[in-house]
Amino acid sequence: MTAAALIGVVAPRALASPPPAAAGPTVRLLTANLLKGGADPATLVDLVRRHRVDVLTVQEFTPEIEAELDRLGLAALLPYRQLNAEVGTTGSGLYARFRLADVGVRRNQGFFFSQAYGTVAVPGAPPVRVESAHPAAPYAVRVVDDWRTDLRAQPAATPDGTLRILAGDLNATLDHAPLRALLRTGYVDAGDAAGAGLTGTWGPYDGDPIPPGHHRPRAGRPPRRRPRGHRPPDPRHRPPRRPRRTSPSRRAVIPVRPARGRGRR
Secondary structure, eight states, rough: HHHHHHHHHHHHGGOOOOOOOOOOOOOEEEEEOOTTTTHHHHHHHHHHTTTOSSEEEEOOOOOHHHHHHHHTTHHHHSSSEEEHHHHOSEEEEESSOOOEEEEEEEESSSSOEEEEEEEEEOTOOOEEEEEEEOEEEEEEEGGGHHHHHHTTOOOOOOOOOOEEEEEEEOOOOOHHHHHOOOOOOOTTEHHHHHHTTTTOSSSGGGSOOOOOOOOOOEEOOOOOEEEEOOOOSSOOOOOEEEEEOOSSSSOOEEEEEOOOSSSSO
């Protein structure tokens, strides 16, 4: 009975919602946790170039990998940016092919991860507010309050206002109540809506005997195409990417993925 109930709750995440009727331009967004700057920058730049990524959000963004990404050509591909490179796990970055306005960086109170944000001016579409999300990781009971605090502090969706995207490492899945509360403000899970809600973006392929983590919350209408995960610079985190067709809808997509612990988030 318990197994049947669990299947009934989880299985629908593998079923896609009908795509919306949207006539705006397609925007491709990629998010990646750079593992304290230890990721392979060449792999990331190759993903951006090969998939014609328009917006890139990064977490655990350090000064060293910032310089290396530009040396490898990211500045030419995504010339507009709001960056907050820091040593360790707290840095954050937002890169875009299109102009950015109203940029800034805010800091979470749990593990003090920063979150870069800005409004992307996509030609032929409404302004899109994008934020590189990275709340604390609930890797131990003693830090669960930090995790809850950071998730509660994430910007709510604005169904009647600006189109919003939260893209990053939210350290949560649809099984977690704080993330579901965030979604109820008007966000929608990108993977869930596209039928990829069971796709792992972090998990046992790094050698850990645990189930895969899977979630990419997002606001608004279902994405036009299925989100994809790519082998990242380091196999512990698989960055999700998915194209989205913009429209005058006031809500937006958010891809996110879980991670863990202070040393490896």
